[in-house]
Amino acid sequence: MPGAPSALHSARKAAGDMLDQQGLTLVACSGGADSLALAAAAAWHHQRTSGPSATARVGGIVVDHHLHPDSVEISGRAVSQLKDLGLDPVRIYPATVRSDSPLGPEAAARTGRYQAFREAMQDLGATRIMLAHTKDDQVEQVLLGLARGSGTRSLAGIPAARGPFRRPLLDLSRADTESICRHHGLDWWDDPANADPRYLRSKIRTQVLPYLERELSGSIRESLARTAKIAAADADYLESQAKDVFPALLEDPDHTGALRLKLKALRAEPPAIRRRVIALAVAAAGGPNPSFERLSATEKLVTGSRSAGPVELEGHIRVHRGARQSPDYGKLVIVPPSG
Ligand SMILES: Nc1ncnc2c1ncn2[C@@H]1O[C@H](COP(=O)(O)OP(=O)(O)OP(=O)(O)O)[C@@H](O)[C@H]1O
Structure with missing residues (x-):
């Protein structure tokens, strides 16, 4: 100190x-x-x-x-x-x-x-x-994220700006x-x-961190603060990559208000980008950030060939894979609440 x-x-x-x-x-x-x-x-x-x-x-x-x-x-x-x-x-x-x-x-x-x-x-x-x-708040936030099983953005903790x-x-x-x-x-x-x-x-502040310091490492706070910095840079990069590819994966909008993503191209993306692109589409449809479990179910519509959905997401958003004979074939369709 x-x-x-x-x-x-x-x-x-x-x-x-x-x-x-x-x-x-x-x-x-x-x-x-x-x-x-x-x-x-x-x-x-x-x-x-x-x-x-x-x-x-x-x-x-x-x-x-x-x-x-x-x-x-x-x-x-x-x-x-x-x-x-x-x-x-x-x-x-x-x-x-x-x-x-x-x-x-x-x-x-x-x-x-x-x-x-x-x-x-x-x-x-x-x-x-x-x-x-402070750094202590940051460290507590990272541990909370780990305990929840969160992704990179959450492990990045509290943003400086x-x-x-x-x-x-x-x-x-x-x-x-x-x-x-x-x-x-x-x-x-x-x-x-x-x-x-x-x-x-x-x-976490009064029991877990003192325990970890005692039993694991006296520099655990520094380590967790470093994790947050590394994760923040990674999350920034992955999010900017996803934002860059998102427009190319999006079909032109029609009168229904639904969003459509190109299935084949989405499938070709690595999971870290694919998931973020789906989350961007859900946000564009007015939905909240999907939970890990709902996002995984949606991703299966892209990578699997069994169920075509619909998958119900938080915020009354529904997602399905376009049926074979329909104009939506080859597309992942994200339907907003009123759509
Ligand atoms: N009652 C308050 N009035 C003004 N500022 C406050 C108040 N409470 C907290 N803050 C500001 O928010 C910062 C974080 O406070 P604290 O750690 O208590 O909040 P938190 O709920 O844990 O964090 P967050 O604000 O991110 O939810 C404080 O350092 C201070 O700058």
Whole structure:
């Protein structure tokens, strides 16, 4: 673990690289050590570049989910520390979390939080939101992906940049962020849910990773973080290859709204591309990302000669192989819900 000065230097550099130099970037702060440390690192750039001619601005957003009895006080303390660091503007946004949400409280809070982020961006004219996920979050995410039996994209973990979101601290540890907070005299809040073993992520953090470190290798975190980086580059490449071949495999659309892929050409593609092309076609038909099991069933329509389907996918999408006497012979037909 680097000491505070070295961690601080890395955090400042990473935050500086990800700030929008021409607009307002908001640091999303929960009041925890990770996001207060990120705020301190970003504030350093804000102070250096502020003045009448400055174009890069750094503000803060704290979302209050009202899930914790002390949430008003916790949010207030975060806001005043962000202001003391020099962030401007700083706002609290409430997020409604439905207690009866079928997603469960954690996922419902997440949905509410990202909704609040988007509202804040619009209200304040911000172009970017910085989140303080660390290497520890990344490692936990990779283990969660492994436990679920996920593919390359999922093993790639949390992306450093997607849409307006930026995550500059993915190479720093949680301990680094605590040392940055100590260096700045920041008073962070430890969410008790982070240590609650009822949540799978907390269990990975408090039990599984320490066990793996003890029994397997002291550098397991570094190894898993490296896995994420390798998988991210591989997933980017495979997805771009699939996007490149997709148009050539697609038949011209007709009035029915169904999509048709050329079976022979699809069959000739390697499985890693074939599966991604099918997923692209499903997305183009308005469906969600198919599960591994549904995607495998669909792939069998391409590689096998027995059942011609239909295979029912999530989002009421149906896929079948064109019948011998029909105009769809030689095509994989993806039918959207209303088709
Ligand atoms: N209440 C909050 N207000 C503002 N930002 C928050 C809040 N909670 C989390 N964040 C931001 O999101 C980052 C990740 O937080 P956390 O790890 O708790 O979320 P998660 O649910 O595990 O991850 P994800 O946001 O990807 O679902 C934090 O470092 C912080 O930048």
